[in-house]
Amino acid sequence: MKKEVRVRFAPSPTGFLHVGGARTALYNWLFARHEGGKFLLRIEDTDRERSTPEMVDYIVEGLSWLGLDWDEEPIFQSHRLDVYKKYADDLVKRGLAYYARTVDEEQAGERTRREWVEAAPEEIGKVPLAVRFRVPVEGETSYEDLIRGLITFKNSEIGDFTILRSDGTPTYQLACVLDDHFMGITHVIRGEDHIPNTPKQILLYRAFGWDTPLFAHLPMILGPDKKKLSKRHGATAVLEYRDMGILPEALFNFLALLGWSPGEDREIVPKDEMIRLFDIRRVGKRAAVFDINKLLWMNSVYIRMKTDEELLRLVLPLFEERGLVKDDSDREKLLRLIPLLKERARVLPDFVEMGFYFFSDEFEYEEKGVRKYLQDPEVPGRLRLLRERLADIPEGEFRQEKIEETLRGLAGKLGIKAALLIHPTRLLLTGRTQGPGLFELMEVLGRDECLRRLDNYLKRVS
């Protein structure tokens, strides 16, 4: 019988869910789903000073938003402190670990440095002591990385390391090994920065007489300057991307392809396809630069894939916040507006940016447009004619086709190109020189509002 695959994501609640962490979680999740195994969550909160419950909530919120779900109750390391201590003591009893303390050693001159010394027998039980694992000086420790192949370390270069702090809490090395063992973790998929920890943990597994899981180390995510991605590169927290109007599906897709490729020339890959195609061996080895530009493009693709109703639900709060949409008739208008805007939006707030003039006439004419379209002395006369013809259309017939027919008819009569009417009209109605097709936007705006906005201008120039 094949053993069930069990993987975990083990964040430390000392900060927000970083996109690097999110991608690690994502790969674990994809792997588990592909293998029909379990994806678990473990909160590594043994560092009491830096861990906070709020961060746990934010991390959980970030994972949920991204669409990652886990299969069992999350494990909190802070709830299991007695377990770690017991196993550390066991190693001491068996001579594989020892009590130790630090001393400040005077180095030549003024510099002081902390050094570890094994505690004398009479000190044990009297002063706070840490437990250190004894690493053999001889031999080497190696493992087969699922992504990178054989990796070997000389034991002499590993050196003893602390497994239990003097306050009785475990360090990462100990807690990670014990929990992975008791959680039945079969594959440890984590960031490349953990490679140097791996031999230490393997040594611990052996000391306890346990089988080691399989390891896979993911490449780093870098900023545009090729340094490890951090706050100074801009947004790094998953929820920041949510707040800037990125869709979870887009970030999911983007992160999945940052370091992994399904092997076909595909960029937009639905989640179920990804699960089907995911293969940890196809994860690349080299660090990847986080290209926000490509994310924005991908987001625009996902926006266009949404239905108008879905988009309404997503952008309505943004319009309400700005006081632009107040009642049902506004909402109805917004829904009719969405198909005009979704081709042009890259992030959700773009809808507000590009659509606010449908709900408010408090805008200035774009200066470039004034220069280009309102300078010709013929313009006011032409627009007055257009205004009259539009006014003749019954309210109920103020449809895109009818408007177009009217405007083009007038242009024909005047012997001018339709563009000479279209551009100035757009400017007066929207303040912009660019945007959705004029006739579509006029229909949504409504006859009376169109006339009003034209009049605002015509009154001033007469």
Add this chain to the structure above:
RNA sequence: GGCCCCAUCGUCUAAUGGCUAGGACACCGCUCUUUCAAGGCGGCGGCGGGGGUUCGAAUCCCCCUGGGGCCGCCA
């Protein structure tokens, strides 16, 4: 500094010894069009360097160079 990892267009990547090194983002043209987007077509642009192995290397080996990670009673 020591150890470890990595190296294909500006960026994300495909290629698993054998076609003119393919795709995507970005950029630049052309096209469609009332503008802007979207779409279509096209262009620019890459195997870090040097040695080997081989009939043949982006691909395998070695060296160099460059980049990154870790060297905590953080994870």
